Ligand code: SF4
């Protein structure tokens with residue numbers, strides 16, 4: 001599978017994707033909307049330029065493919081394409097605005113994988129990140145037993161109502177799949193506590209995997225590490241063996257990975273919900289009640305992996321509207337056109353400054369609404385946006401959606 005360095009590999013790119021390159025009319029719509037181009041006006045980073053570069057590289061190295069090529073790859077053109085390919089948050093905005101509906105992110109991810117295998121890219125920080133994920137089963141270099149540290153901390157602080165059972169012991173029909181960020185990141189793990197508290201109060205029979213939970217490895221797919229398939233297969237086999245009916249995850253990254261990427265690899269014997277969707281169902285059933293008011297204007301950030309990638313826009317908004325006292329005000333860019341916070345696609349490792357600038361830009365969007373609160377239902381977006389707000393000392397209060405729901409249910413929140 002390894003190919004000579006310096007030559008663009010094509011083994012992961014389908015014939016349909018290659019033919020799709022010719023469907024690009026160079027209209028420039030994607031350039032207008034790309035969050036990275038907004039911050040870094042090098043034309044190379046735009047989807048249009050990447051498609052043109054890719055076609056140019058293919059023409060030059062594959063004689064007869066799109067015309068007569070010389071069979072040589074221009075090293076400078078390849079270097080520029082490689083850098084631009086990974087300086088992208090895989091936000092899917094270019095797909096949504098493209099009149100030809102080119103499946104751009106699938107193309108970026110397939111090209112990343114082909115080039116990763118061939119030793120062309122990604123940046124060393126991304127390769128190290130992938131190696132860390134595979135070695136530790138999480139990006140924080142922590143032991144599996146520490147995956148449940150949030151339980152002890154929540155019980156001792158009185159913010160966790162009850163110790164959640166291990167699914168291997170209680171054989172509950174519902175699994176709360178927390179993901180690495182909500183499990184390990186001390187600044188974020190209140191999300192795990194809120195999710196457990198809400199399910200607990202709703203009377204749902206659920207369990208967690210605790211130290212047996214593995215990373216979803218979605219970042220391997222985003223960055224292009226080919227080991228994603230093997231890791232996904234192993235996770236699917238383990239999850240199928242649990243005999244669960246329903247899997248709920250509080251993370252948009254885990255959600256897209258399980259719902260979309262895993263489904264291309266093997267059959268999963270359970271329904272998958274994002275916590276926002278599940279809470280919306282509980283609310284509609286009257287199983288949970290949002291009665292404690294939270295006064296103020298609030299705006300909502302659509303995580304790309306929940307919104308544009310899977311199409312979930314309304315459930316979180318219904319929840320916000322159901323909380324007494326809150327007034328939802330939309331940012332100019334919302335739903336399909338929501339501006340990415342930059343926290344996805346491995347961008348943070350490729351170009352940290354760019355990711356931070358994207359978060360700050362999104363905070364400015366939120367500030368422009370006059371809202372006091374900004375909420376999102378994803379731990380990764382929550383982390384990115386909190387960082388952006390801190391960077392510019394924004395008065396906005398960034399709250400995870402589960403945090404607001406728990407408060408309105410009258411559950412003690414710190
Ligand atoms: S996926 Fe998003 S960041 Fe990447 S090229 Fe498309 S619009 Fe730009």
Ligand code: SF4
Nearest residue numbers: 024025027028030098
């Ligand atoms: S929006 Fe689509 S057709 Fe237009 S330049 Fe971008 S990729 Fe090409």
